[in-house]
Amino acid sequence: MRITINGLPLDAAPGSTVAAAVAACGQPTRTSVTGEPRGPLCGMGICFECRVTINGRPHQRSCQIAVAEGMDIATAVPASPAPSPTTARSRDCSILIVGAGPAGLAAAASAAASGLAVTLVDDNPAPGGQIWRGANPPVAPGVEWLSQTRIVDAPAPGVLRATTPEGGCDLRYDKLILATGARERFLPFPGWTLPHVMGAGGLQAMAKGGLPIAGKRIVVAGTGPLLIAVAAWLRQHGAVIVALCDQTSWAAQLQFLARLPFAKVRQGIALAAALRGVPLWMNAWPVAAAPGAVTIQRAGRRPRTLACDYLACGFHLVPNIELAQLLGCATQDGFVVVNDRQQTTVPDVYCAGEPTGIGGVELAEVEGTLAGLAACDRINRPILTRPRGAGQREASGAEPPAKTGSACALASRREAYRGFARRLDTLCALRPELRSLARPDTLVCRCEDVTHARLASHRNWRDAKLHTRCGMGPCQGRICSAACESLFAWPPPPPRPPLSPVAMDGLASMANRD
Amino acid sequence: MSDSDADVIVVGAGIVGAACADACARAGLRVIVCEAAVIGGGATAAGMGHLTVMDDSEAQFALTHRSLGLWHALAPALPAAAEYTRCGTIWVAADGEEMEAAEAKHRYCADRGVVTEMLDGPALARHEPHLRPGLAGGVRVPGDAICYSPVAAAWLLERSGARVRHAAVRAIGGGRVECADGAVLRAPAIINACGADAARLTPGLPIRPRKGHLVITDRYPGLVRHELVELGYIKSAHSQDGGDSVAFNVQPRATGQLLFGSSRQFDARDAAVDHAILARMLRRCAAFMPALDDLLAIRTWTGFRAATPDSLPLIGPWPGDASVWLATGHEGLGITTALGTAELIAHHLAGAPTGLPVAPYLPARFEGVAGHAHHH
Numbered sequence: 007m008r009i010t011i012n013g014l015p016l017d018a019a020p021g022s023t024v025a026a027a028v029a030a031c032g033q034p035t036r037t038s039v040t041g042e043p044r045g046p047l048c049g050m051g052i053c054f055e056c057r058v059t060i061n062g063r064p065h066q067r068s069c070q071i072a073v074a075e076g077m078d079i080a081t082a083v084p085a086s087p088a089p090s091p092t093t094a095r096s097r098d099c100s101i102l103i104v105g106a107g108p109a110g111l112a113a114a115a116s117a118a119a120s121g122l123a124v125t126l127v128d129d130n131p132a133p134g135g136q137i138w139r140g141a142n143p144p145v146a147p148g149v150e151w152l153s154q155t156r157i158v159d160a161p162a163p164g165v166l167r168a169t170t171p172e173g174g175c176d177l178r179y180d181k182l183i184l185a186t187g188a189r190e191r192f193l194p195f196p197g198w199t200l201p202h203v204m205g206a207g208g209l210q211a212m213a214k215g216g217l218p219i220a221g222k223r224i225v226v227a228g229t230g231p232l233l234i235a236v237a238a239w240l241r242q243h244g245a246v247i248v249a250l251c252d253q254t255s256w257a258a259q260l261q262f263l264a265r266l267p268f269a270k271v272r273q274g275i276a277l278a279a280a281l282r283g284v285p286l287w288m289n290a291w292p293v294a295a296a297p298g299a300v301t302i303q304r305a306g307r308r309p310r311t312l313a314c315d316y317l318a319c320g321f322h323l324v325p326n327i328e329l330a331q332l333l334g335c336a337t338q339d340g341f342v343v344v345n346d347r348q349q350t351t352v353p354d355v356y357c358a359g360e361p362t363g364i365g366g367v368e369l370a371e372v373e374g375t376l377a378g379l380a381a382c383d384r385i386n387r388p389i390l391t392r393p394r395g396a397g398q399r400e401a402s403g404a405e406p407p408a409k410t411g412s413a414c415a416l417a418s419r420r421e422a423y424r425g426f427a428r429r430l431d432t433l434c435a436l437r438p439e440l441r442s443l444a445r446p447d448t449l450v451c452r453c454e455d456v457t458h459a460r461l462a463s464h465r466n467w468r469d470a471k472l473h474t475r476c477g478m479g480p481c482q483g484r485i486c487s488a489a490c491e492s493l494f495a496w497p498p499p500p501p502r503p504p505l506s507p508v509a510m511d512g513l514a515s516m517a518n519r520d
Numbered sequence: 521m522s523d524s525d526a527d528v529i530v531v532g533a534g535i536v537g538a539a540c541a542d543a544c545a546r547a548g549l550r551v552i553v554c555e556a557a558v559i560g561g562g563a564t565a566a567g568m569g570h571l572t573v574m575d576d577s578e579a580q581f582a583l584t585h586r587s588l589g590l591w592h593a594l595a596p597a598l599p600a601a602a603e604y605t606r607c608g609t610i611w612v613a614a615d616g617e618e619m620e621a622a623e624a625k626h627r628y629c630a631d632r633g634v635v636t637e638m639l640d641g642p643a644l645a646r647h648e649p650h651l652r653p654g655l656a657g658g659v660r661v662p663g664d665a666i667c668y669s670p671v672a673a674a675w676l677l678e679r680s681g682a683r684v685r686h687a688a689v690r691a692i693g694g695g696r697v698e699c700a701d702g703a704v705l706r707a708p709a710i711i712n713a714c715g716a717d718a719a720r721l722t723p724g725l726p727i728r729p730r731k732g733h734l735v736i737t738d739r740y741p742g743l744v745r746h747e748l749v750e751l752g753y754i755k756s757a758h759s760q761d762g763g764d765s766v767a768f769n770v771q772p773r774a775t776g777q778l779l780f781g782s783s784r785q786f787d788a789r790d791a792a793v794d795h796a797i798l799a800r801m802l803r804r805c806a807a808f809m810p811a812l813d814d815l816l817a818i819r820t821w822t823g824f825r826a827a828t829p830d831s832l833p834l835i836g837p838w839p840g841d842a843s844v845w846l847a848t849g850h851e852g853l854g855i856t857t858a859l860g861t862a863e864l865i866a867h868h869l870a871g872a873p874t875g876l877p878v879a880p881y882l883p884a885r886f887e888g889v890a891g892h893a894h895h896h
Contacts, residue, residue: 039775065738065816083776085742086650090814161795465686469558472565472670473601475775480738480818503793503820507738510780511813513820514802 009077022216024068024079025049025056029217034201035068036081040455045201047452047485049211050136051129051156051506052189054453054480062088065480065507069215070154072131090509093173099125099150101381102166102179104157104329106145107135108367109359109374110185115146116378117183124149125177127168129156135187136207137367140214158504158512160332164354167504167512174512181354181381184330184342185374188360190232190320191488193436194450194458195443197295202316206236209318213243220244222315225300227251227292230322230434231366238280240318248312250281251290251302253321253437259288262433267426269368292319293443303439322434324488325361328501340498346417347385348377356381365427372420376413385413441493450493451486453479458493467496480507526552528709528869529697530682531689531721534564535858536847537713538673542680543862547870551680552705554697556688559677560670563715563854566823568734568771568779569672570747571665571856572609575628579832579880584853585634586876587860591665594859599675603668603774609747610639610647612768612808613656618751622659625751629661636661650743650811658751666747666771669855692721695843709869711845712838716824718848722838726886727849729824731788733798734781738816741776750808753782766801768808778815780805782852786827793820825851833857835864835881845869846883 007020011028018027025046028035034043035056046056046069056068059080064087068079101117103110106128114126126133126145131153134143145151152168155175159167166182168175190205197203204212206226213219219240225248226237237250252259266274289305300317303309327335327342335350335357336343342357344350350357358377359370379385444450446459454475464470467477467490476490477483477499487498504513528544530537533555541551558565571591574584595604613619622638629636637660639647644657677684688700692712697705712718716729753767769781783801788794798820806812826849828834834849845868847861864881866872879885 063814064740083740086811087740087743087814159795465558468561472558472561473674475601478819480816482818504817507816507818509813510735510737510802510815510817511806513735513817514799514806514813 007073007075009073009075009079011079012081018073019216020073022073023212024058024060024066024071024073024077026212026216027073028056028058028068028079028081029201029212034081038199038452038455042199042455043201044199044452046204046212047192047208048189048205049208049215050189052481052484057480059084063090069211070129070131090511091171091173094175094512095173096176096178097125099123099177099179101125101181101183101378102127102177103183103185104128104166105135105185105187105359106130106133106151107137107185107187107359107370109187109370109377110135110183111143111145112371112374113183113185113358113378113381114149116375117382118146118148120382120384122382125152126150127152127155127157127177129154136211139211156506157329158506158508160329160503169506169508169512174509182333182356183348183374183377183381184350184355184357184361185359185370185377186326186329186361188323188325188364189484191322191324191492192319192485193321193440193443193492194448194489195292195294196445196448197300198319199449199452200295200297202297202314203295203300204316204318206233206318206320208320209316210236210239213240219316221246223248223313224316224318225249225251225292225302225312225314226318227290227300227302228320228322229253229436230320231430232320232323234277234281236318237284238277241284242280247281247284248314249285249287249302251287251292253291253440254288254433256288258433262429265429267368267422270426291437291440291443292317321436321440323360323364325364327361328484328505330355330357330361332501332503332505347380348373349380363424363427364430365423366430369420369423369427372416372423376416376420379413436492444493450489451476451479451483453481453486456486461490461494467499470496471499526550526683526705526707528552528711529554529705529707530711530713531692531697532562532713532715533559533673533677533684534562534713534715535560535669535673535676535855536715536850536861537711538676538680539858539862540711540713540847540865541682542676543866543872544869545680545682547866547872549870551682552685552707553677553682554685554687554689554699554705556686556700559684560673562717563823563825564669564673566732566734566821567669567852567855568769568781569603569667569669569855570609570771571667572747573629573634573661573664574853574856575625576831579877580853581628581632582876583833583857583860583881585632586863587857588663588665590859590863591667591856592663595665598667598672601668602671602675604665604672605667605774606663606665607746607772608660608662609664609749610644610658610660612644612651612658612748612750614750614752614808615656619656621751622657626659634661635663648745648748650809651748652808652810655808660746664747666773667855668774689721693841693844708843709845710843711847711865713847715848715850715854716826718826718846722840722844722846724840725834725846725848725883726829727834728786728827729789730827730851731783731785731794731822731824732781732852733783733793733801733820733822734779735798735802735817735820736773737778737780738818739776740778740815743811744770744772744778747771748808764797766797766804768805770805770809780812784825791822791824793822826854827851829886833861833881834883835861836868836878836883839884
């Protein structure tokens with residue numbers, strides 16, 4: 007497929023993303039405000055490092071867009087932006103589900119069985135979320151599936167505003183299920199803004215989007231089970247894993263592994279087999295990256311510099327709770343508060359999956375199924391479970407009961423996996439050394455190129471934002487506010503509309519249209 | 521310096537409070553500043569940072585013109601992050617009637633030594649090619665500027681050397697400032713520079729909060745070159761009938777971003793974005809600048825202006841309490857007029873020279889306000 011990048015003709019594989027096509031030819035996707043070359047970081051439309059001009063329209067997130075014949079890609083902003091699509095539509099949904107990962111797909115399946123009209127939306131081109139990206143899991147029959155539909159605002163009760171490739175769309179709902187998933191946590195260290203440094207999930211998403219990785223030397227570093235899954239996947243697809251580095255200790259890992267649910271044990275064994283022979287370094291974390299290399303610190307040892315084509319680096323996950331917050335749902339410790347029916351504190355709004363606690367695919371599916379049942383009033387009786395944290399099953403780490411479909415059985419499984427989620431949270435707690443990786447001149451905010459030194463003297467997030475521009479860029483602080491929470495213990499800011507950049511005509515026609 | 525030996529306590533570290541602290545310190549007074557939240561975090565952060573000459577009244581012209589001169593003098597010392605840019609303003613005339621208003625503005629400014637330039641339709645289009653074709657023209661004010669006011673406020677405060685107390689203030693009066701944390705500060709003069717919130721500490725002030733909305737885009741360098749304001753803005757800004765109003769206003773930020781306003785709503789107390797008025801505002805803007813539709817908005821926010829019945833600020837002694845001085849009520853011109861306000865305050869408190877008339881801004885001009893205050 008012929009495309010041009012900054013005027014240079016190029017062949018791109020059909021089906022690959024624009025970001026992968028640009029990265030594959032060794033080009034940065036953009037130049038930062040202080041002149042640094044940048045490449046994609048998150049691979050999932052959140053970090054805005056991949057934004058390019060496509061056919062005259064600037065600031066397009068190229069990791070979410072597939073290449074098309076004759077596409078003209080530029081890394082500079084044109085003097086006059088090309089028109090954007092302007093069709094404004096609206097759509098009525100009985101049950102609207104935001105996010106088509108495991109939780110959203112499960113919610114759609116259980117809600118569709120009720121016979122109500124179910125609409126499932128996601129900003130990606132295909133269902134599956136991050137974990138099933140590229141696997142194209144089926145959407146339950148009868149569910150209306152809207153891809154590339156990104157929620158940007160909640161302009162009125164019972165209405166969400168979305169952007170789509172055709173223009174804006176108001177989605178009116180009776181019941182809403184939020185299954186918005188999670189993103190990676192990134193911590194600043196010298197060199198983390200270099201184009202060869204990506205998220206762990208970010209590099210995997212880029213590879214699934216067509217970035218060639220066969221034969222590439224990759225260091226995988228950070229923390230969390232995602233690293234292992236990504237390293238195994240990359241290796242299966244021909245990459246050479248130079249080292250897999252996790253900041254946690256062997257002792258903490260063994261304690262965690264000893265209480266793994268059986269299904270997870272099986273997954274773990276498969277992953278271990280896939281990673282045989284890969285150097286596995288615990289108590290290890292990246293301290294600096296340079297072009298073609300990363301320096302890894304191992305506790306009690308001298309730092310080692312490893313040559314690599316890519317560093318895939320993420321520090322566990324941050325839940326995407328911004329839409330829930332915009333709707334007014336209560337949160338606690340950074341997660342959306344739900345009751346035993348997955349209901350949030352806002353009437354008719356449910357939440358399932360990572361936004362209620364990082365627990366992985368099994369918990370997300372169970373919560374999604376329950377949310378789908380609850381949203382169509384198919385849970386008639388109280389759900390009887392032991393109070394959280396008091397269950398003996400959790401303490402023993404025994405296998406949850408088999409999936410029976412009854413709400414009570416689902417709730418028991420949910421309790422067991424929530425125990426796993428809590429242990430995972432403990433396991434992934436950041437070691438204090440990670441808070442001092444950034445040097446004074448290390449950038450923390452990648453949109454506005456704000457250094458650690460400029461932030462350190464401020465009192466809180468808003469003070470820093472107003473006086474340094476930290477978090478004022480298009481990612482709206484999604485990346486740097488999580489980093490600042492780790493670095494400075496600043497609570498992240500509440501979101502403001504629009505949740506994601508939106509064409510002005512969409513904002514103008516947003517609510518109260520006649 | 522202990523809490524007790526300040527000559528003046530400024531309550532509120534927005535651009536006006538910071539400028540007052542700076543002017544008082546330069547006049548030799550010892551200054552303490554109390555701020556409950558973030559330096560420049562109120563209307564200072566919410567506003568556009570337009571530094572502009574306005575001519576609705578002689579008093580308004582005098583204050584804006586003098587203040588703009590002070591900004592120009594300050595500009596070389598400001599940090600780059602204050603984004604001081606002398607981009608000029610074009611007041612855009614949609615039709616013949618507004619062209620007459622443009623002519624009147626041009627003549628008024630010329631009579632007072634302010635350089636302006638009349639633009640016909642084609643000249644307007646040459647300056648700003650993304651405006652809709654067919655506009656009548658406008659008047660260009662090349663001396664106007666813009667700035668990023670939270671940084672300017674922080675810089676003024678830093679330069680003042682004033683002691684900053686990060687404390688909410690519960691009450692002022694009788695030479696005392698009571699902080700929410702229980703501390704009491706004493707000084708012979710207390711300046712209420714709390715913007716739209718000023719009446720909380722000085723009940724009876726003729727100030728009404730007037731809510732505004734703004735939208736900022738991603739970076740589109742060069743798309744707009746001047747601050748652009750429709751001449752209808754004046755009708756919107758100065759109607760006191762209480763109706764909600766919107767006007768086309770766009771500003772090219774130093775970052776290449778475009779900042780769009782404006783809306784005015786009395787009696788809206790909720791700081792949340794009001795989608796209906798936001799939509800009205802953007803449709804109004806798009807009517808002047810169709811290219812707006814294709815720009816990506818990245819953030820919206822609201823703020824509250826401190827509006828007075830005669831659109832002039834309250835600068836000077838508060839008749840209800842000999843220790844209380846006011847520096848508030850600047851509505852949409854607080855960034856521009858902060859420096860002139862500070863000059864007047866330093867004149868009142870320390871006899872510093874000023875070229876400004878004092879009387880038009882005195883709080884006592886509102887008959888009975890102090891007596892009214894006693895009833896609270």
